[in-house]
Amino acid sequence: xxxxxxxxxxxxxxxxxxxxxxxxxxxxxxxxxxxxxxxxxxxxxxxxxxxxxxxxxxxxxxxxxxxxxxxxxxxxxxxxxxxxxxxxxxxxxxxxxxxxxxxxxxxxxxxxxxxxxxxxxxxxxxxxxxxxxxxxxxxxxxxxxxxxxxxxxxxxxxxxxxxxxxxxxxxxxxxxxxxxxxxxxxxxxxxxxxxxxxxxxxxxxxxxxxxxxxxxx
Amino acid sequence: xxxxxxxxxxxxxxxxxxxxxxxxxxxxxxxxxxxxxxxxxxxxxxxxxxxxxxxxxxxxxxxxxxxxxxxxxxxxxxxxxxxxxxxxxxxxxxxxxxxxxxxxxxxxxxxxxxxxxxxxxxxxxxxxxxxxxxxxxxxxxxxxxxxxxxxxxxxxxxxxxxxxxxxxxxxxxxxxxxxxxxxxxxxxxxxxxxxxxxxxxxxxxxxxxxxxxxxxxxxxxxxxxxxxxxxxxxxxxxxxxxxxxxxxxxxxxxxxxxxxxxxxxxxxxxxxxxxxxxxxxxxxxxxxxxxxxxxxxxxxxxxxxxxxxxxx
Numbered sequence: 001x002x003x004x005x006x007x008x009x010x011x012x013x014x015x016x017x018x019x020x021x022x023x024x025x026x027x028x029x030x031x032x033x034x035x036x037x038x039x040x041x042x043x044x045x046x047x048x049x050x051x052x053x054x055x056x057x058x059x060x061x062x063x064x065x066x067x068x069x070x071x072x073x074x075x076x077x078x079x080x081x082x083x084x085x086x087x088x089x090x091x092x093x094x095x096x097x098x099x100x101x102x103x104x105x106x107x108x109x110x111x112x113x114x115x116x117x118x119x120x121x122x123x124x125x126x127x128x129x130x131x132x133x134x135x136x137x138x139x140x141x142x143x144x145x146x147x148x149x150x151x152x153x154x155x156x157x158x159x160x161x162x163x164x165x166x167x168x169x170x171x172x173x174x175x176x177x178x179x180x181x182x183x184x185x186x187x188x189x190x191x192x193x194x195x196x197x198x199x200x201x202x203x204x205x206x207x208x209x210x211x212x213x214x215x216x217x
Numbered sequence: 218x219x220x221x222x223x224x225x226x227x228x229x230x231x232x233x234x235x236x237x238x239x240x241x242x243x244x245x246x247x248x249x250x251x252x253x254x255x256x257x258x259x260x261x262x263x264x265x266x267x268x269x270x271x272x273x274x275x276x277x278x279x280x281x282x283x284x285x286x287x288x289x290x291x292x293x294x295x296x297x298x299x300x301x302x303x304x305x306x307x308x309x310x311x312x313x314x315x316x317x318x319x320x321x322x323x324x325x326x327x328x329x330x331x332x333x334x335x336x337x338x339x340x341x342x343x344x345x346x347x348x349x350x351x352x353x354x355x356x357x358x359x360x361x362x363x364x365x366x367x368x369x370x371x372x373x374x375x376x377x378x379x380x381x382x383x384x385x386x387x388x389x390x391x392x393x394x395x396x397x398x399x400x401x402x403x404x405x406x407x408x409x410x411x412x413x414x415x416x417x418x419x420x421x422x423x424x425x426x427x428x429x430x431x432x433x434x435x436x437x438x439x440x441x442x443x444x445x446x447x448x449x450x451x452x453x454x455x456x457x458x459x460x461x462x463x464x465x466x467x468x469x470x471x472x473x474x475x476x477x478x479x480x481x482x483x484x485x486x487x488x489x490x491x492x493x494x495x496x497x498x499x500x501x502x503x504x505x506x507x508x509x510x511x512x513x514x515x516x517x518x519x520x521x522x523x524x525x526x527x528x529x
Contacts, residue, residue: 170470171258
């Protein structure tokens with residue numbers, strides 16, 4: 001699905017990623033674990049094209065994403081979406097959630113499928129009324145579910161889940177991971193699951209890689 | 218003295234279209250000289266409950282009922298009087314330390330602001346800041362005082378925030394999700410830090426958390442909140458849960474296999490006659506739809522469930 005080879009990244013003198021190599025297979029949940037500051041989030045930002053690596057390749061559908069310009073990268077960007085640990089920072093505080101949720105569709109010139117949005121709202125056990133609220137009027141669990149719905153409306157092939165439940169309570173965590181797993185199986189999606197919670201990782205993922213001292217082990 | 222007593226207390230967030238009831242008919246005593254934990258899922262009202270005590274609810278929140286502290290109804294106090302409780306009586310450690318500390322001011326300035334409530338002599342303020350930071354495990358406290366928050370790690374920021382909260386020696390500390398988003402090593406440090414609060418003379422603490430292990434290892438008493446109400450409270454709630462919600466909540470821990478609790482939480486805008494957990498409960502009877510249960514005494518706990526109504 002996606003092949004990462006010889007990836008290096010430093011910030012100043014500090015080497016964050018050192019010769020990272022891995023392949024994400026189709027329909028696989030690959031977990032990347034490591035302590036805070038180990039470079040997990042930097043790696044996800046590089047895959048998303050938000051940061052350029054110092055060296056290395058990311059091959060997706062036969063194309064090296066690292067060497068693409070912004071315009072060419074956009075063709076592939078819809079296929080790779082991210083869910084962050086702090087979803088409220090992804091939502092405009094002055095915009096109602098219903099509008100924010102469909103905003104990325106506009107960026108990719110796609111039309112909203114009302115039925116699909118309704119089904120996802122139902123699947124994620126949300127009340128439709130939540131769409132009429134502002135980000136500060138909903139709980140952390142509700143806004144995280146909406147951020148996942150927003151990503152799924154784009155029908156991505158790869159979802160990067162960057163500590164998606166670390167800010168949530170355990171019951172909401174269990175519900176969200178259960179739904180994500182069902183969707184992944186139904187749609188044969190691939191997930192990169194970034195976490196520091198080994199118990200969750202063992203239950204949720206097919207394969208685990210450990211990022212330590214800037215290297216994958 | 219020092220207990221916090223809620224009497225028929227409610228918090229509503231009214232908008233043009235809906236009325237969100239965040240805390241419902243709260244009748245509760247949070248005892249002083251103890252570490253009390255409130256656990257429950259996101260949006261159950263646990264943070265709103267603590268902000269109500271602190272007088273930090275947003276202006277659009279409507280409250281009814283009373284909160285007594287030292288025999289005074291603190292909800293009836295004028296804002297300028299109530300503000301004086303902050304720092305002197307109540308210290309607050311909010312969730313997400315990086316957002317709570319000012320990003321553009323050095324730690325020294327943020328420490329001084331809090332200490333200024335109890336000490337005016339600058340040399341004494343500096344001395345006390347250094348003492349507290351040392352006690353909290355900083356080997357070079359002077360260097361920390363000269364740093365901006367972004368120059369500290371998440372765990373260090375939390376220790377600094379705790380130091381600021383305890384520096385004015387309040388009688389109570391309120392901590393909102395102190396382990397949220399922290400990795401396992403920092404969580405362990407955080408637990409030790411909260412255990413240490415007693416050595417700073419602060420023996421009344423309310424910790425709001427969704428971290429069951431943290432609450433289990435720290436708290437003398439635990440309250441479980443669901444849909445705006447306390448559904449269970451006691452000294453061994455997390456080891457010996459009785460309410461069907463508490464049982465389901467604990468079963469959803471990763472160490473227990475992350476079992477899913479079926480159904481969805483009632484919307485806080487929805488009023489019903491019966492038990493607010495009935496729509497998800499495997500032990501539901503007809504009575505659960507018709508009446509709202511009160512808290513029943515059972516063994517070491519109080520449980521809001523008809524299963525424990527022994528007709529007393």
